[in-house]
Amino acid sequence: METAPNQxxxxxxxxxxxxxxxxxxxxxxxxxxQKVRKRLKKISLGTVYRNLELLxxxxxxxxxxxxxxxxxFDGETKPHHHARCTKCGAVxxxxxxxxxxxQQRHMNLDDYDIRGYRIEFYGLCRKCKSRKQTAKTTx
Amino acid sequence: METAPNQxxxxxxxxxxxxxxxxxxxxxxxxxxQKVRKRLKKISLGTVYRNLELLxxxxxxxxxxxxxxxxxFDGETKPHHHARCTKCGAVxxxxxxxxxxxQQRHMNLDDYDIRGYRIEFYGLCRKCKSRKQTAKTTx
DNA sequence: GTGTCTGCAAAATATTTGCAAATTT
DNA sequence: AAATTTGCAAATATTTTGCAGACAC
Numbered sequence: 085m086e087t088a089p090n091q092x093x094x095x096x097x098x099x100x101x102x103x104x105x106x107x108x109x110x111x112x113x114x115x116x117x118q119k120v121r122k123r124l125k126k127i128s129l130g131t132v133y134r135n136l137e138l139l140x141x142x143x144x145x146x147x148x149x150x151x152x153x154x155x156x157f158d159g160e161t162k163p164h165h166h167a168r169c170t171k172c173g174a175v176x177x178x179x180x181x182x183x184x185x186x187q188q189r190h191m192n193l194d195d196y197d198i199r200g201y202r203i204e205f206y207g208l209c210r211k212c213k214s215r216k217q218t219a220k221t222t223x
Numbered sequence: 224m225e226t227a228p229n230q231x232x233x234x235x236x237x238x239x240x241x242x243x244x245x246x247x248x249x250x251x252x253x254x255x256x257q258k259v260r261k262r263l264k265k266i267s268l269g270t271v272y273r274n275l276e277l278l279x280x281x282x283x284x285x286x287x288x289x290x291x292x293x294x295x296f297d298g299e300t301k302p303h304h305h306a307r308c309t310k311c312g313a314v315x316x317x318x319x320x321x322x323x324x325x326q327q328r329h330m331n332l333d334d335y336d337i338r339g340y341r342i343e344f345y346g347l348c349r350k351c352k353s354r355k356q357t358a359k360t361t362x
Numbered sequence: 363g364t365g366t367c368t369g370c371a372a373a374a375t376a377t378t379t380g381c382a383a384a385t386t387t
Numbered sequence: 388a389a390a391t392t393t394g395c396a397a398a399t400a401t402t403t404t405g406c407a408g409a410c411a412c
Contacts, residue, residue, distance in 0.1 A: 092366055092411050113402080128369045133402060135367095198344050205340040231386050231391055253376080267394045272377060274392095 091138065099123050100135045104145060230277065238262050239274045243284060 103119045104111070111119070117132045140147040242258045243250070250258070256271045279286040 090366070090412090094367060094411075096368070114400095126369070128371095130370080130403080131368055137403095196344065201342050201344045203340050203342050205335065205337050229387085229390070233386070233392060235393070251376090265394070267396095269378075269395080270393060276378095 091142070096120075096124060096127055096131055097135050097139070099127075100132060101139060101144060230281070235259075235263060235266055235270050236274050236278070238266075239271060240278060240283060 099120050100116065103123070104116055107116070107119070109115070113133050113136055114129065116136070117127070117129050120127055120132060136145070136147070139145045238259050239255065242262070243255055246255070246258070248254070252272050252275055253268065255275070256266070256268050259266055259271060275284070275286070278284045
């Protein structure tokens with residue numbers, strides 16, 4: 085309900101979804117396009133964008149807004165949170181966390197009708213932690 | 224330490240920061256540019272972008288990655304969380320929440336050296352809640 | 363057959379950058 | 388005076404869109 089009109093099951097859509105689900109890296113549209121291209125030579129970037137929007141619309145995937153100016157997409161729809169490295173921009177899924185960290189009494193906020201929440205932890209990933217250079221942060 | 228080299232105190236930087244702090248709306252660079260322009264007729268959008276990056280770099284402001292393809296900026300640096308309306312895209316600050324909702328034992332994650340976390344609540348804002356149309360979501 | 367979807371290309375949007383002149387320290 | 392910053396314009400990067408033909412149902 086609410087969404088999902090008459091959608092068709094195209095080869096392009098299938099492959100985009102499959103490839104996204106294979107990846108753990110929360111790729112950008114352009115990155116996913118490169119992967120999909122290996123299987124569908126003639127697919128266009130526009131098609132990837134259109135399908136990602138459509139899939140996000142019907143909750144088959146998640147659209148993330150975290151690491152920079154490019155949107156990132158996540159094939160995992162089970163509720164989960166993210167860890168983002170402030171140095172290299174990596175984004176990892178976190179499934180370990182219990183989903184009810186935030187108690188119900190905190191959910192009545194500012195007149196919002198709250199449907200859920202997402203936690204973004206930030207810090208240094210394993211790699212960047214070890215080689216803690218002087219390099220520039222953020223990007 | 225870590226950041227903040229020899230930075231200068233320019234009129235443009237001051238005004239950008241002042242105007243951003245006045246706003247509660249988490250404006251995009253372009254929106255803030257419009258505000259700043261009223262005080263500095265000749266300022267350019269490029270200068271706004273450069274200063275926002277610089278200010279975010281030295282933690283004078285926050286760069287948010289939430290609502291769409293445009294980055295949004297927040298003049299408030301006290302730790303706080305956000306509520307985002309999934310219908311109209313509005314973003315509100317939440318100061319009510321205690322900052323230690325997530326317990327320490329949850330902070331040892333996936334080999335990350337966690338420095339902090341941010342919670343994004345999502346749902347319908349007061350306005351969109353009342354007129355719960357059939358219209359399209361997300362945008 | 364009809365409506366959805368695709369590829370392609372162009373358009374629109376968003377952000378970054380080179381450079382000479384201006385400003386800050 | 389030296390280093391940083393600005394305005395401007397051009398270059399990039401990212402995302403969206405128009406359209407005719409192809410495809411799914």
